[in-house]
Amino acid sequence: MCSTCGCSGEGSGTRISLVPAHRHEHTDDHDHEHEAGHGQGHGHGHGHGHQPEPTVAETRTILLEQEILAKNDGLAATNRHRLQERGITAVNLMSSPGSGKTTLLESTVRAYAGRRETLVIEGDQETWLDAERIRATGSKVVQINTGAGCHLDAQMLSSGLAELDPPDNSLVFVENVGNLVCPALFDLGESARVVIISVTEGADKPAKYPYMFRTADLVLLNKIDLLPYVDFDVSLCLDLIHQLKPDARILQVSATKGDGLADWHAWLNAL
Numbered sequence: 001m002c003s004t005c006g007c008s009g010e011g012s013g014t015r016i017s018l019v020p021a022h023r024h025e026h027t028d029d030h031d032h033e034h035e036a037g038h039g040q041g042h043g044h045g046h047g048h049g050h051q052p053e054p055t056v057a058e059t060r061t062i063l064l065e066q067e068i069l070a071k072n073d074g075l076a077a078t079n080r081h082r083l084q085e086r087g088i089t090a091v092n093l094m095s096s097p098g099s100g101k102t103t104l105l106e107s108t109v110r111a112y113a114g115r116r117e118t119l120v121i122e123g124d125q126e127t128w129l130d131a132e133r134i135r136a137t138g139s140k141v142v143q144i145n146t147g148a149g150c151h152l153d154a155q156m157l158s159s160g161l162a163e164l165d166p167p168d169n170s171l172v173f174v175e176n177v178g179n180l181v182c183p184a185l186f187d188l189g190e191s192a193r194v195v196i197i198s199v200t201e202g203a204d205k206p207a208k209y210p211y212m213f214r215t216a217d218l219v220l221l222n223k224i225d226l227l228p229y230v231d232f233d234v235s236l237c238l239d240l241i242h243q244l245k246p247d248a249r250i251l252q253v254s255a256t257k258g259d260g261l262a263d264w265h266a267w268l269n270a271l
């Protein structure tokens, strides 16, 4: 989808691996029609006001983007239906790199141990580092390496679920590739979308990446233990999120210290 940000299908070589039961890897064979440029909502020059009429090539690009997203949405609907049929709750966790997705998941799967079966699908361009961290908690985990790709898509979730084989009524967390742009565009068929912003990133991020925050079911403001040490305007950040989505649900948490995590668990339990 994103030729400029490295999300082109050519050579991206998605690998999906169950950790640790067997370390077989395969190259995903779904269509990588991603070289068509950016999707709607990215705002990379398509469709803005006062622009000249699109050229034939531009029109073709936009049509291809629509086809790719429509194909993804169809697969996402299938994923959602299959998950619902089996009572499986899937939570798509998105954020900038380093906001605390894996740290929150380590804490969450430990908190749910013995209460509800909790499994994880990890998405990163490269490495098994996050999967190894989750595996250390005792949770079953699948690592998806997207290569040059900068988001998970519905086909990858489908393949990841096939490897993970979650039991009925389980809770599956999907840690998306760390960025606030492309993951927002791709419906995976998840039950809920959660965005993490941490206080080290700057309070202006919701304004800069509106699509991500507008489509979130929950926003977690993480690393609040660091507030005494960083210049982060909490009320400005909350205000920006509410401007995008007046009924946005926002929880302030510290994944390392535990603040706000009881509210996070209560939110999950209500899904």
Ligand SMILES: Nc1nc2c(ncn2[C@@H]2O[C@H](COP(=O)(O)OP(=O)(O)OP(=O)(O)O)[C@@H](O)[C@H]2O)c(=O)[nH]1
Residues within 6 Å of the ligand: 095, 096, 097, 098, 099, 100, 101, 102, 103, 104, 130, 177, 178, 222, 223, 224, 225, 226, 253, 254, 255, 256, 257
């Ligand atoms: N002080 C503080 N540090 C945190 C908190 N949550 C995460 N961190 C730290 O932030 C760093 C990045 O955390 P990760 O959980 O790896 O972040 P991530 O979002 O999974 O990163 P990517 O997978 O690379 O996108 C680590 O050093 C964590 O210990 C928090 O609540 N407070």
Ligand SMILES: [Mg+2]
Residues within 6 Å of the ligand: 101, 102, 103, 130, 175
């Ligand atoms: Mg991570």
